[in-house]
Amino acid sequence: MVATLLRLKLQILGNGFRRSPWQIVGLAIGGLYGLGVLVFMLIGLILLRGADTELARTILVLAGSAAVLGWALIPIIASGIDMTLDPQRFAAFGIPQRTLMTGMALAGLVGIPGALTAILSLATVIPWWRSPQEIAAALIGALLGLAGCLLYSRCAAAWGTNLAASRRFREIGMVLLIVPIMFIGPVVSTTVQGFRHASGDLSALASALSWTPFGAPWALPADVAVGDYAGAALRVVIALAALAVVMWLWNMAMVRAMVNPPRVTGGKRSAGKLGFFNVFPATPTGAVAARTASYWFRDPRYMGSLLVVPLLPVVLYLNASRQGHYDLLLIVGPLVAFLLAWSISSDVSYDNTAFALHIATGVSGKADRWGRVIGCCVLAVPAVLVLTLGSLAISHRWDLLPGMAGTCAGVLMTGMGLASVLSARYVTPVPKPGESPFKKPPGGQGLTLAVQGLGMLVLLVLCLPQGGLMIAEVITGNHVLGWINLVAGPLIGAVLLWLGVRIGGRDIERRGPELLAQLIKNG
Known part of the structure; x- marks a missing residue:
């Protein structure tokens, strides 16, 4: 046996x-x-x-x-x-x-x-x-x-x-x-330094x-x-x-x-308290945005990305304090914008069979894509804003505010645009609702690694204009580049976001049943 x-x-x-x-x-x-x-x-x-x-x-x-x-x-x-x-x-x-x-x-x-x-x-x-x-x-x-x-x-x-x-x-x-x-x-690092x-x-x-x-x-x-x-x-x-x-x-x-096997227990919610569904309008886009925003605060699978947000600046602060200068903290805002924007690249996969609601009710691909983007912005925009201002205050580099604002806005919109395309084209095995966020579903780890790894590389390339202007401003001290970035960063990001939502929405409408079939297979 x-x-x-x-x-x-x-x-x-x-x-x-x-x-x-x-x-x-x-x-x-x-x-x-x-x-x-x-x-x-x-x-x-x-x-x-x-x-x-x-x-x-x-x-x-x-x-x-x-x-x-x-x-x-x-x-x-x-x-x-x-x-x-x-x-x-x-x-x-x-x-x-x-x-x-x-x-x-x-x-x-x-x-x-x-x-x-x-x-x-x-x-x-x-x-x-x-x-x-x-x-x-x-x-x-x-x-x-x-x-x-x-x-x-x-x-x-x-x-x-x-x-x-x-x-x-x-x-x-x-x-x-x-x-x-x-x-x-x-x-x-501390252990290595103090080993002797x-x-x-x-x-x-x-x-x-x-x-x-x-x-x-x-x-x-x-x-x-x-x-x-x-x-x-x-x-x-x-x-x-x-x-x-x-x-x-x-x-x-x-x-x-x-x-006597254990039973998974869930929380109870009082009648009448609809959370974000009371905030967003009663439209297809608003419904998707409300559901997506709820994920960030109620789904443990999403909370992994959320926990990184407050921990990341702490880690960078510790590294910067050992070096004696805090310019390293300047990457906090763009990095958090990058990570939070990319987090919606697996939204459809995390939906699991609930994605059937979008197909059964005839939600348009455009409404689906914009709803997920807006739901992500509920958390991403204030988080990026607070961390960016905090990093500028600690490093005493308020002169970089225009360029930093343009970089963060551009990276955030660019990331959500690319994520809107990938999540509509590729379904990767992820933990099912209610499961451990760290569970490894059988099969598909290679696909997940390829999609996520190559996708993030593409996103890095797309963010080079905003990031390049920001780096050039920091190195040269030419703040004219920052003001250019304040305009160019959000403009480039907005164009890429619009294209990503349009392409992703078209793919949702064209491949919706295939995506649902793949989700059922992975489940």
């Missing part, structure tokens, strides 16, 4: 490849990235073979603990990303609990992250290739660490699924995941982690290398005891999931 579950996981991946050739492209890109990481890590492990025992112990314990913690925490924060072997689906088959848990745990090795973790875990034997005792201890530690990654991940995913039944938890979880990602740059001065602190941190279930397996060979066999035995006990507790907790979560 364990082999059957593994074949099932492989079959699911294979079906995704047959469903879309772009899935193969996505796997190839992910494989190349994983191969690069693997080669880099293997070189580091080979170099550690010549290092002293304390340095090797510190690096391996810190890296191993980070890997185990990552496997344990990500399923909680981003619950629902990969539930291809959801235990609820096996409730009617009478599979023994222990067999099902074993198969699900080993299925975690199927895929690039699992395979990469397994290889690197076993490769931690390389630095300890000094004596048979150290090799044996390193191998035992690697197996215990790998088992911890798999079991902690499955236990966290099982309990996270129960928590994810609450919409509020899904939204909070998204914040908890996006915030650390946004601050990876400053954290890494913090070597003693890192050693102390590694010593503390080596007595936890996350770091104990990776400290085993170091104990054997210095002859501390009692310490090594104690760390084995810590790791095995933690695995036993996790197995017990996971078993409880699976029993609850299969006997």
Whole structure:
């Protein structure tokens, strides 16, 4: 039965490849990235073979603990990303609990992250290739660490699924995941700058982690290398005891999931409070604008883009403060305009089968496109305005206000124009309404990467006139270029927006049924 579950996981991946050739492209890109990481890590492990025992112990314990913690925490924060072997689906088959848990745990090795973790875990034997005792201890530690990654991940995913039944938890979880990602740059930069001065602190941190279930397996060979066999035995006990507790907790979560599965709950809204539908006129364009604007504040899938807006200036401010000047903040306004305008490039995909309403009611393509643009402007215009003025105030560059205003307006309208065309021509697999914003739908990752990546490159090219004038003004100090940009930027953007809405609207009217069929297929 364990082999059957593994074949099932492989079959699911294979079906995704047959469903879309772009899935193969996505796997190839992910494989190349994983191969690069693997080669880099293997070189580091080979170099550690010549290092002293304390340095090797510190690096391996810190890296191993980070890997185990990552496997344990990500399923909680981003619950629902990969539930291809959801235990609820096996409730009617009478599979023994222990067999099902074993198969699900080993299925975690199927895929690039699992395979990469397994290889690197076993490769931690390389630095300890000094004596048979150290090799044996390193191998035992690697197996215990790998088992911890798999079991902690499955236990966290099982309990996270129960928590994810609450919409509020899904939204909070998204914040908890996006915030650390946004601050990876400053954290890494600060860590690199202070590494030489913090070597003693890192050693102390590694010593503390080596007595936890996350770091104990990776400290085993170091104990054997210095002859501390009692310490090594104690760390084995810590790791095995933690695995036993996790197995017990996971078993409880699976029993609850299969006997009393969680139900996703939604919020309630009092009668008469129609939100943006009370603000916009009762026209096709107004209805689409109201629905689109509501997405930004009620749909967790859209809130990912919204959360970037306040975090981005904070990250740039931290980087600028370390350099001692704040001209870097000047890119905040145009960058936020770029990102928010581009966010509507997947609007039709996010609609899912609700797009059928547009076809059934005869909404014109022009009304559909303008409604989505107006709905985006409800958030984008005030956000870009506030951040642009704030960046100019902090950097004390009010002399750039005309040029910055023209750049932001031009970029925003240009982006919405191009997004209006792409969203009417390409439907990409995205999480369905009510699902985790980080869930990866089967198939189509390659198509999504191609459409989004190439589309953003095209948008960069289209924004070169506004951006070029802005950069030239900053470098030369010639503010005449700023006043030219104040006129040329919005004018170029308005023309491109009008063209994008017209072309996209025509495509909606011509290909509406095909788009709906593709949405149903992706769903």
